[in-house]
Amino acid sequence: MIITVTMNPAIDKTVEVDKFQPYALNRIRRIEYDAGGKGINVSKTIHALGGESLAMGFLGGNTGMTIENVLNARNIRHDFIYVDGDTRTNTKIFDCVGGVTELNEPGPAITDNQTEALIQKIRTYTDNETLVVLAGSVPGGVRKTVYAEIAECVHKKGGKVLLDADGELFRLALKAVPDIIKPNQTELEEYAGLDHKLSVAELMELAESLCQKGIQTVAVSMGKDGAVFAGENYKINCPALPVKAHSTVGAGDAMVAALAYAHDRKLQEKEMVRLCMAVSAGAVTTVGTKPPDRVLVEQLMSEVRMQML
Ligand SMILES: Nc1ncnc2c1ncn2[C@@H]1O[C@H](COP(=O)(O)OP(=O)(O)OP(=O)(O)O)[C@@H](O)[C@H]1O
Ligand SMILES: [Mg+2]
Numbered sequence: 009m010i011i012t013v014t015m016n017p018a019i020d021k022t023v024e025v026d027k028f029q030p031y032a033l034n035r036i037r038r039i040e041y042d043a044g045g046k047g048i049n050v051s052k053t054i055h056a057l058g059g060e061s062l063a064m065g066f067l068g069g070n071t072g073m074t075i076e077n078v079l080n081a082r083n084i085r086h087d088f089i090y091v092d093g094d095t096r097t098n099t100k101i102f103d104c105v106g107g108v109t110e111l112n113e114p115g116p117a118i119t120d121n122q123t124e125a126l127i128q129k130i131r132t133y134t135d136n137e138t139l140v141v142l143a144g145s146v147p148g149g150v151r152k153t154v155y156a157e158i159a160e161c162v163h164k165k166g167g168k169v170l171l172d173a174d175g176e177l178f179r180l181a182l183k184a185v186p187d188i189i190k191p192n193q194t195e196l197e198e199y200a201g202l203d204h205k206l207s208v209a210e211l212m213e214l215a216e217s218l219c220q221k222g223i224q225t226v227a228v229s230m231g232k233d234g235a236v237f238a239g240e241n242y243k244i245n246c247p248a249l250p251v252k253a254h255s256t257v258g259a260g261d262a263m264v265a266a267l268a269y270a271h272d273r274k275l276q277e278k279e280m281v282r283l284c285m286a287v288s289a290g291a292v293t294t295v296g297t298k299p300p301d302r303v304l305v306e307q308l309m310s311e312v313r314m315q316m317l
Contacts (some may be wrong), residue, residue, distance in 0.1 A: 009139045010268050011133060013126075013158070014047030016115045017148040019097045022296060028103040031121060032271060040190055042296065045076040046144030046261050050085050053265030053287065056299035062087060064130060066147070067117065069094030087133075089126050091116050095251050100296075117149040136166030139188075141268050142181065143261065149232055152176045159184035163308065166272065168224075172264045174198070181248045182218075188271065189218065189224040196228055212236050212243055212317065225271075227284060229263055231256065235284065239302045241315040242277050249289035249308055252311040258297030263288040265299075269300035282312045 024038040051063045063086040065195040067075055072088070072095040079086045093116030101109040129249075130140060140162045142155045155177055159169045163184070171178070171186040182189075182199075191199065197206055200214055208230075213274075215226040215238035229235045234248040266287040270280035286308035288298025 009133070009137050010061040010272050011049045011130060011138060012063050012065065013056075013130065013140060014045040014144065015118070015126075015150060017043065017045035017048055017065055017072075017095055017146060018073055018113075018115070019071050019095065019282045020044035020296065021097050021099045022102065022217075023099065024102050024104075026104055028101050028107055028109055028255060034101075039079075040076070040296075042298075044221070044297060046264075047141060048075070048079070049258050049261040049299075050141055050143055050265045050268065051079075052082065052297075053262050053291070053299040054269050055082060055084050055133065055267050056257055056301060057265070057287065057305065059269045059270070060085065061141075062133065063128065064088060064133075066091050066116070066118055066122065067095050068092060069097040070095055078260075081312055084148060087129065089122060089129065091118060091122055093117070096192055105205050106188075106215075112290045115147045116162075118124075118147050119149060122152075123150055123154060123176045125167050127154075127161055131161050131165060132160060133168040134162050134165040138162070138165075139170055139268055140165035140167055141172070141264060142186075143170075143264055146177065153180050154265070155181035156184040159186050168262065170268055172187050172260065172272070182223075183223065187223065187226070188228045188267055189223055190229060190260065192260055193228060193230045193233075199233060205264050206307040208233075208236060208245055211236060212245070216243065225267065227263065227267060229260055229288070231259070235263070237249065237277070237281050239277055244277070245315045246281055246285050249285055249311055251289045251293050251308070254294060256292050259288045259291050261293035261297065262299065278314065282309045284292035285312045285314075287307075 096113035
Protein backbone atom coordinates (compact mmCIF):
# COMPACT_ATOMS: atom_id res chain seq x y z
CA MET A 9 0.00 0.00 0.00
CA ILE A 10 1.07 3.56 -0.69
CA ILE A 11 0.45 6.24 1.96
CA THR A 12 0.89 9.88 0.93
CA VAL A 13 1.46 12.43 3.68
CA THR A 14 0.39 16.05 3.12
CA MET A 15 1.07 18.14 6.21
CA ASN A 16 -0.04 21.40 4.63
CA PRO A 17 -2.75 20.66 2.05
CA ALA A 18 -4.53 23.39 0.15
CA ILE A 19 -7.49 24.11 -1.99
CA ASP A 20 -5.97 25.30 -5.25
CA LYS A 21 -8.23 28.04 -6.54
CA THR A 22 -7.50 29.14 -10.11
CA VAL A 23 -9.23 32.29 -11.34
CA GLU A 24 -9.12 34.01 -14.72
CA VAL A 25 -9.42 37.77 -15.22
CA ASP A 26 -8.94 39.89 -18.36
CA LYS A 27 -5.97 41.94 -17.22
CA PHE A 28 -5.04 41.80 -13.57
CA GLN A 29 -4.89 45.24 -11.98
CA PRO A 30 -3.67 45.72 -8.43
CA TYR A 31 -5.50 48.31 -6.28
CA ALA A 32 -8.54 48.00 -8.57
CA LEU A 33 -11.71 45.95 -8.97
CA ASN A 34 -10.94 42.81 -10.98
CA ARG A 35 -13.89 40.83 -12.36
CA ILE A 36 -13.41 37.07 -12.40
CA ARG A 37 -14.36 35.29 -15.64
CA ARG A 38 -13.78 31.71 -14.56
CA ILE A 39 -13.05 29.89 -11.30
CA GLU A 40 -11.77 26.35 -10.78
CA TYR A 41 -11.14 24.54 -7.52
CA ASP A 42 -9.11 21.42 -6.84
CA ALA A 43 -7.59 19.68 -3.84
CA GLY A 44 -3.85 20.26 -3.71
CA GLY A 45 -0.66 19.98 -1.73
CA LYS A 46 2.18 17.74 -2.88
CA GLY A 47 1.05 14.48 -1.22
CA ILE A 48 -2.52 14.93 -2.46
CA ASN A 49 -1.23 15.63 -5.99
CA VAL A 50 0.77 12.41 -5.78
CA SER A 51 -2.36 10.49 -4.69
CA LYS A 52 -4.35 11.96 -7.60
CA THR A 53 -1.70 10.88 -10.11
CA ILE A 54 -1.36 7.37 -8.63
CA HIS A 55 -5.12 7.07 -8.99
CA ALA A 56 -4.99 8.25 -12.62
CA LEU A 57 -2.43 5.48 -13.27
CA GLY A 58 -4.86 2.89 -11.91
CA GLY A 59 -3.15 2.53 -8.54
CA GLU A 60 -4.40 3.08 -5.01
CA SER A 61 -3.18 5.16 -2.12
CA LEU A 62 -4.23 6.38 1.28
CA ALA A 63 -3.93 10.17 1.72
CA MET A 64 -3.03 11.35 5.23
CA GLY A 65 -2.03 14.62 6.92
CA PHE A 66 -3.82 17.53 8.57
CA LEU A 67 -7.10 19.18 7.56
CA GLY A 68 -9.13 21.95 9.21
CA GLY A 69 -12.46 23.74 8.92
CA ASN A 70 -14.79 23.93 5.94
CA THR A 71 -11.95 24.02 3.45
CA GLY A 72 -10.66 20.79 4.98
CA MET A 73 -14.07 19.21 4.47
CA THR A 74 -14.06 20.38 0.85
CA ILE A 75 -10.77 18.54 0.32
CA GLU A 76 -12.29 15.36 1.78
CA ASN A 77 -15.26 15.75 -0.58
CA VAL A 78 -12.95 16.13 -3.59
CA LEU A 79 -11.01 13.01 -2.55
CA ASN A 80 -14.26 11.07 -2.03
CA ALA A 81 -15.49 12.11 -5.47
CA ARG A 82 -12.24 10.81 -6.97
CA ASN A 83 -12.41 7.57 -4.96
CA ILE A 84 -9.15 8.33 -3.19
CA ARG A 85 -8.99 6.81 0.31
CA HIS A 86 -8.02 9.22 3.09
CA ASP A 87 -7.62 9.39 6.85
CA PHE A 88 -6.64 12.92 7.96
CA ILE A 89 -6.26 14.40 11.42
CA TYR A 90 -8.60 17.33 12.00
CA VAL A 91 -7.04 20.46 13.50
CA ASP A 92 -8.34 23.90 14.54
CA GLY A 93 -8.37 26.62 11.89
CA ASP A 94 -9.02 26.38 8.17
CA THR A 95 -6.96 24.48 5.64
CA ARG A 96 -5.45 27.09 3.34
CA THR A 97 -6.75 28.19 -0.03
CA ASN A 98 -4.03 29.08 -2.52
CA THR A 99 -5.27 31.40 -5.24
CA LYS A 100 -3.65 31.70 -8.67
CA ILE A 101 -4.87 34.61 -10.77
CA PHE A 102 -4.27 34.11 -14.49
CA ASP A 103 -4.84 37.01 -16.87
CA CYS A 104 -5.13 37.05 -20.66
CA VAL A 105 -1.70 38.68 -21.11
CA GLY A 106 -0.12 35.63 -19.52
CA GLY A 107 0.63 37.07 -16.09
CA VAL A 108 0.13 35.00 -12.94
CA THR A 109 -0.41 36.45 -9.47
CA GLU A 110 -0.37 34.08 -6.53
CA LEU A 111 -1.93 34.51 -3.09
CA ASN A 112 -0.92 31.73 -0.69
CA GLU A 113 -2.35 31.40 2.81
CA PRO A 114 -0.15 30.11 5.63
CA GLY A 115 -2.55 27.37 6.82
CA PRO A 116 -3.23 26.37 10.44
CA ALA A 117 -0.34 25.96 12.88
CA ILE A 118 0.09 22.44 14.22
CA THR A 119 0.83 21.48 17.84
CA ASP A 120 3.33 18.83 19.01
CA ASN A 121 0.42 16.62 20.12
CA GLN A 122 -1.13 16.75 16.66
CA THR A 123 2.22 15.91 15.05
CA GLU A 124 2.54 12.97 17.44
CA ALA A 125 -1.01 11.83 16.58
CA LEU A 126 -0.15 11.84 12.86
CA ILE A 127 3.04 9.82 13.43
CA GLN A 128 1.02 7.28 15.46
CA LYS A 129 -1.64 7.06 12.77
CA ILE A 130 0.97 6.41 10.07
CA ARG A 131 2.52 3.78 12.35
CA THR A 132 -0.80 1.89 12.72
CA TYR A 133 -1.24 1.63 8.95
CA THR A 134 2.36 0.62 8.18
CA ASP A 135 3.54 -2.92 7.55
CA ASN A 136 6.33 -4.37 5.41
CA GLU A 137 4.37 -3.76 2.18
CA THR A 138 3.87 -0.05 2.86
CA LEU A 139 5.55 2.84 1.06
CA VAL A 140 5.12 6.19 2.81
CA VAL A 141 5.50 9.23 0.54
CA LEU A 142 6.71 12.33 2.40
CA ALA A 143 6.31 15.29 0.06
CA GLY A 144 6.42 19.04 0.42
CA SER A 145 6.87 21.62 3.13
CA VAL A 146 5.50 21.44 6.66
CA PRO A 147 3.22 24.00 8.33
CA GLY A 148 4.13 26.28 11.24
CA GLY A 149 4.58 24.45 14.55
CA VAL A 150 5.94 21.26 12.98
CA ARG A 151 9.58 20.50 13.78
CA LYS A 152 11.97 20.11 10.83
CA THR A 153 12.97 16.64 12.05
CA VAL A 154 9.45 15.33 11.42
CA TYR A 155 10.22 13.51 8.15
CA ALA A 156 13.26 11.86 9.77
CA GLU A 157 11.07 10.79 12.71
CA ILE A 158 8.37 9.36 10.43
CA ALA A 159 11.02 7.58 8.33
CA GLU A 160 12.52 5.93 11.43
CA CYS A 161 9.11 4.85 12.64
CA VAL A 162 8.15 3.43 9.20
CA HIS A 163 11.47 1.57 8.93
CA LYS A 164 10.95 0.01 12.38
CA LYS A 165 7.72 -1.52 11.07
CA GLY A 166 9.43 -2.81 7.92
CA GLY A 167 7.95 -0.18 5.57
CA LYS A 168 9.71 2.04 3.01
CA VAL A 169 9.91 5.80 2.54
CA LEU A 170 9.92 8.03 -0.54
CA LEU A 171 11.12 11.57 0.20
CA ASP A 172 10.50 14.73 -1.84
CA ALA A 173 11.47 17.74 0.26
CA ASP A 174 14.04 20.49 0.18
CA GLY A 175 16.34 22.52 2.44
CA GLU A 176 16.56 21.62 6.11
CA LEU A 177 13.69 19.08 5.90
CA PHE A 178 15.53 17.18 3.16
CA ARG A 179 18.92 17.33 4.88
CA LEU A 180 17.57 16.09 8.22
CA ALA A 181 15.40 13.38 6.64
CA LEU A 182 18.42 11.99 4.74
CA LYS A 183 19.94 11.06 8.10
CA ALA A 184 17.15 8.48 8.47
CA VAL A 185 18.16 7.02 5.05
CA PRO A 186 14.90 7.10 3.05
CA ASP A 187 14.57 4.37 0.42
CA ILE A 188 13.71 6.57 -2.58
CA ILE A 189 14.41 10.29 -3.07
CA LYS A 190 13.50 12.73 -5.84
CA PRO A 191 15.30 16.02 -5.44
CA ASN A 192 15.32 18.38 -8.40
CA GLN A 193 18.66 19.67 -9.63
CA THR A 194 18.55 22.91 -7.59
CA GLU A 195 17.56 21.09 -4.40
CA LEU A 196 20.47 18.67 -4.79
CA GLU A 197 22.96 21.46 -5.54
CA GLU A 198 21.74 23.32 -2.47
CA TYR A 199 22.09 20.17 -0.36
CA ALA A 200 25.67 19.77 -1.59
CA GLY A 201 26.35 23.41 -0.66
CA LEU A 202 27.08 24.44 -4.26
CA ASP A 203 25.99 27.68 -5.87
CA HIS A 204 26.70 26.74 -9.49
CA LYS A 205 24.87 24.51 -11.94
CA LEU A 206 26.23 20.95 -12.00
CA SER A 207 26.74 18.91 -15.18
CA VAL A 208 24.85 15.65 -15.72
CA ALA A 209 28.03 13.72 -14.85
CA GLU A 210 28.45 15.65 -11.60
CA LEU A 211 24.77 15.16 -10.68
CA MET A 212 25.15 11.45 -11.33
CA GLU A 213 28.21 11.32 -9.09
CA LEU A 214 26.25 12.99 -6.29
CA ALA A 215 23.32 10.61 -6.85
CA GLU A 216 25.68 7.63 -6.63
CA SER A 217 27.23 8.91 -3.41
CA LEU A 218 23.73 9.05 -1.91
CA CYS A 219 23.08 5.47 -3.04
CA GLN A 220 26.26 4.45 -1.26
CA LYS A 221 24.73 5.78 1.95
CA GLY A 222 21.98 3.17 1.57
CA ILE A 223 19.33 5.00 -0.46
CA GLN A 224 17.90 2.44 -2.89
CA THR A 225 16.75 4.78 -5.67
CA VAL A 226 17.88 8.35 -6.37
CA ALA A 227 15.99 10.23 -9.09
CA VAL A 228 17.25 13.73 -9.86
CA SER A 229 14.85 15.72 -12.01
CA MET A 230 16.21 18.50 -14.22
CA GLY A 231 13.02 20.05 -15.62
CA LYS A 232 13.12 20.31 -19.43
CA ASP A 233 16.59 18.71 -19.38
CA GLY A 234 15.16 15.38 -18.19
CA ALA A 235 16.34 13.32 -15.24
CA VAL A 236 19.07 11.01 -14.00
CA PHE A 237 18.43 7.85 -11.99
CA ALA A 238 20.87 5.89 -9.83
CA GLY A 239 20.42 2.62 -7.96
CA GLU A 240 22.60 -0.20 -6.70
CA ASN A 241 23.30 -1.67 -10.15
CA TYR A 242 22.38 1.02 -12.64
CA LYS A 243 22.91 4.62 -13.74
CA ILE A 244 20.49 6.03 -16.28
CA ASN A 245 20.34 9.43 -17.98
CA CYS A 246 17.08 10.32 -19.68
CA PRO A 247 16.33 13.39 -21.80
CA ALA A 248 12.87 14.92 -21.28
CA LEU A 249 10.19 13.95 -23.77
CA PRO A 250 9.49 16.68 -26.34
CA VAL A 251 5.95 17.64 -25.32
CA LYS A 252 4.08 20.91 -25.64
CA ALA A 253 4.38 22.36 -22.13
CA HIS A 254 1.20 23.83 -20.72
CA SER A 255 2.07 24.01 -17.03
CA THR A 256 5.22 22.60 -15.47
CA VAL A 257 3.78 23.05 -11.96
CA GLY A 258 3.48 19.59 -10.40
CA ALA A 259 5.77 17.82 -12.90
CA GLY A 260 7.94 16.79 -9.96
CA ASP A 261 4.92 15.49 -8.03
CA ALA A 262 3.97 13.43 -11.10
CA MET A 263 7.43 11.86 -11.12
CA VAL A 264 7.12 11.09 -7.39
CA ALA A 265 3.76 9.39 -8.09
CA ALA A 266 5.39 7.30 -10.85
CA LEU A 267 8.24 6.30 -8.52
CA ALA A 268 5.72 5.26 -5.83
CA TYR A 269 3.55 3.33 -8.30
CA ALA A 270 6.60 1.59 -9.80
CA HIS A 271 7.79 0.57 -6.34
CA ASP A 272 4.34 -0.70 -5.36
CA ARG A 273 4.02 -2.74 -8.57
CA LYS A 274 7.64 -3.96 -8.19
CA LEU A 275 8.60 -2.72 -11.68
CA GLN A 276 12.17 -3.22 -12.95
CA GLU A 277 14.33 -0.09 -13.05
CA LYS A 278 14.00 0.49 -16.81
CA GLU A 279 10.22 0.30 -16.59
CA MET A 280 10.32 2.62 -13.59
CA VAL A 281 12.38 5.17 -15.54
CA ARG A 282 10.07 4.90 -18.55
CA LEU A 283 7.04 5.50 -16.36
CA CYS A 284 8.68 8.43 -14.53
CA MET A 285 9.56 10.22 -17.76
CA ALA A 286 6.16 9.58 -19.37
CA VAL A 287 4.05 10.57 -16.35
CA SER A 288 6.03 13.75 -15.67
CA ALA A 289 6.02 14.78 -19.35
CA GLY A 290 2.30 14.01 -19.48
CA ALA A 291 1.76 16.22 -16.45
CA VAL A 292 3.31 19.26 -18.15
CA THR A 293 0.80 18.95 -21.00
CA THR A 294 -2.18 19.28 -18.63
CA VAL A 295 -3.61 22.38 -16.95
CA GLY A 296 -2.18 23.11 -13.46
CA THR A 297 -1.50 19.95 -11.46
CA LYS A 298 -4.10 17.85 -13.29
CA PRO A 299 -2.73 14.31 -13.79
CA PRO A 300 -2.24 12.95 -17.31
CA ASP A 301 -4.53 10.09 -18.31
CA ARG A 302 -3.34 6.50 -18.68
CA VAL A 303 -3.69 6.48 -22.51
CA LEU A 304 -1.37 9.48 -22.91
CA VAL A 305 1.09 7.96 -20.40
CA GLU A 306 1.24 4.69 -22.36
CA GLN A 307 1.82 6.53 -25.62
CA LEU A 308 4.61 8.63 -24.07
CA MET A 309 6.19 5.53 -22.48
CA SER A 310 6.86 4.13 -25.94
CA GLU A 311 8.75 7.33 -26.83
CA VAL A 312 11.20 7.30 -23.89
CA ARG A 313 14.86 6.90 -24.88
CA MET A 314 17.31 6.22 -22.10
CA GLN A 315 21.05 6.19 -21.90
CA MET A 316 22.58 3.54 -19.62
CA LEU A 317 25.79 4.86 -18.09
N1 LIG B 1 9.23 21.36 -20.27
C1 LIG B 1 9.23 20.03 -20.03
N2 LIG B 1 9.11 19.15 -21.05
C2 LIG B 1 9.10 17.81 -20.85
N3 LIG B 1 9.22 17.25 -19.63
C3 LIG B 1 9.34 18.07 -18.56
C4 LIG B 1 9.36 19.51 -18.70
N4 LIG B 1 9.48 20.06 -17.47
C5 LIG B 1 9.53 19.01 -16.60
N5 LIG B 1 9.46 17.83 -17.24
C6 LIG B 1 9.49 16.48 -16.68
O1 LIG B 1 9.11 16.53 -15.32
C7 LIG B 1 10.18 16.08 -14.48
C8 LIG B 1 10.16 16.85 -13.17
O2 LIG B 1 10.31 18.23 -13.44
P1 LIG B 1 11.11 19.23 -12.49
O3 LIG B 1 12.54 18.86 -12.44
O4 LIG B 1 10.76 20.61 -12.93
O5 LIG B 1 10.43 18.89 -11.07
P2 LIG B 1 10.30 19.80 -9.76
O6 LIG B 1 11.23 20.95 -9.82
O7 LIG B 1 10.41 18.89 -8.60
O8 LIG B 1 8.79 20.29 -9.91
P3 LIG B 1 7.65 20.59 -8.82
O9 LIG B 1 8.22 20.37 -7.46
O10 LIG B 1 7.26 22.01 -9.09
O11 LIG B 1 6.53 19.64 -9.13
C9 LIG B 1 11.44 16.26 -15.32
O12 LIG B 1 12.47 15.40 -14.90
C10 LIG B 1 10.91 15.92 -16.72
O13 LIG B 1 10.85 14.52 -16.91
MG1 LIG C 1 9.65 19.25 -6.63
